[in-house]
Amino acid sequence: MAQRIAGQAAALDARELDAWLQALPELWSLDDKPRIGVAVFSTIEMRELRLAPSMFDCLSLCFGWDDLNSPLWQEDVERVRRRCEQSWLLSPDGEQALARRYIAQTDGMLMPEGSVLRSMRQPRPRWRNRLTALIPGRASEAVGLLSALEYWYTRQTPPGLDPDQVAFWARFGTRPRLHTLYNGARVCLAGLVLGLLCTWGVVSSWPLPPSEGGWFSGPQKAVVIILGATLFGPLLWAAGVSWRALVHWQLAWQPNSPILGWLWKLVVPLLVLISMAVVWLGLRWTDGMPWGALSVTWLISALTLHLAWARRMHRQDTPSQDSAGDALSLLGATLLLVPAWGAALLCWWMDLRDDRA
Structure with missing residues (x-):
């Protein structure tokens, strides 16, 4: 009987199965019906039938598998129901x-x-x-x-x-780190392909003239071009991953030692000092306008302001959509370095003041 009912459950739809079960004389006995239901459940479990959720629910309602007085454990019923549903989902039906x-x-x-x-x-x-x-x-x-x-x-x-x-x-x-690992492998492969293309271009243009100002000879210039093309993507990706890790560390981590605690608190002013040092070194070592140093300083200032503002908003539990306009206004201050440094240090000082309170 159990084999017969299980076979009909796999062949009929929910409405036809319900009508067929109600007309089955063997299920009219209140003493035999629970015993048959347990046998049907065991058959379905052993055969791992492909049953749609509606079909399993029809059988469960007929035999009372989800009742409190059922002889079956509800954990077993849910497990078998999920297995039957998985088998059905992976079938053409x-x-x-x-x-x-x-x-x-x-x-x-x-x-x-x-x-x-x-x-x-x-x-x-x-x-x-x-x-x-x-x-x-x-x-x-x-x-x-x-x-x-x-x-x-x-x-x-x-x-x-x-x-x-x-x-x-x-x-x-x-393991979320696996995504980071494979993303890094993709970036490295892309950098290798780009490096091979640059190598082909360098070989086709050989010999290369020395760089202006005599910084590099022809072979040295070729090495710099190939290395730059190969490492640009991986280094940029590594910088992005490191920055996201730093932001996560600043927002989610809590210091558990005095030394790490001070380092955790002084990240923003240290970044401001680094950007100032880049400008100073650029003015000292570059003749004329240090555009490269200014570009690096602008990037560091923008990232520093972003980190300080994110820490401030995280501390105040302010929703990101409410602070989006203010954040964009503050990021606009990075076009001028001094206001960006001041805004970053102001956010950092307010955050530090809340820690002491």
Whole structure:
């Protein structure tokens, strides 16, 4: 009987199944119905049937699996329901439902037999997974797919997917640093390609004339051009990651020692001193207007003001949308270095005063 009911649940829709169960004479007995329900549940659990949520709910309502007096544990009922739903979502009948869930998770489209889903269905070597992870957005797509399948509730491999594939891609959902690592690898590869292109250009233009002012000879100029093209992207990416880490440290971290506490408090004035030093060195070592030093100083001043303002708003728990206009006004002050330094130091002093209060 249990096998028969499970087979009908996999073949009919919810309305037809409900009508068929009500007309089944074996379920008219109040003594036999709970026993049959437990047998049906055990059959579904062992066979991992592809059941839509409406079909499982129909069986649960018929046999009272979600009742308080049910002989089944509710944790087991939820686990089996999720397994059946995962199997249904990964079947042709559940493609549209899986796509809708994926859109809700990632705001992106999921193809029924796209590369992400196809790669998780079959075993693949680890080196191939690592190369695939270098494709921008591929790791986020895999994490979104696992979220749509509700993988994070039980950490069990969804039916029909390869366990090693799921374990590899699931790490991107629990270890945010992996995204940073692979982003750095992509930037380095792009820098290497750009360096090779510059090397081809240098070789095609050989020999190179010395630089103006006699700073570099022809070969030295070639080395500087190739290194600059290769390292520009990775260094810029590393600077952005470091700055985001610094801002996070200033906003989220709390000092646990006096030395680190003073360093945590003095970051803003130290950055102001660095920008002043850059201007002073530029004026001293450069003949004429030190445009390079002024550009670097403007960048450091803008970042310093941004950090000081973010700390101030974070301390006051001010919503970002309410302070957006004031933040833009303050960032406009970076066009003039002295007002930017003054605004940054003012925000820092107010923040320090609140710490002492």
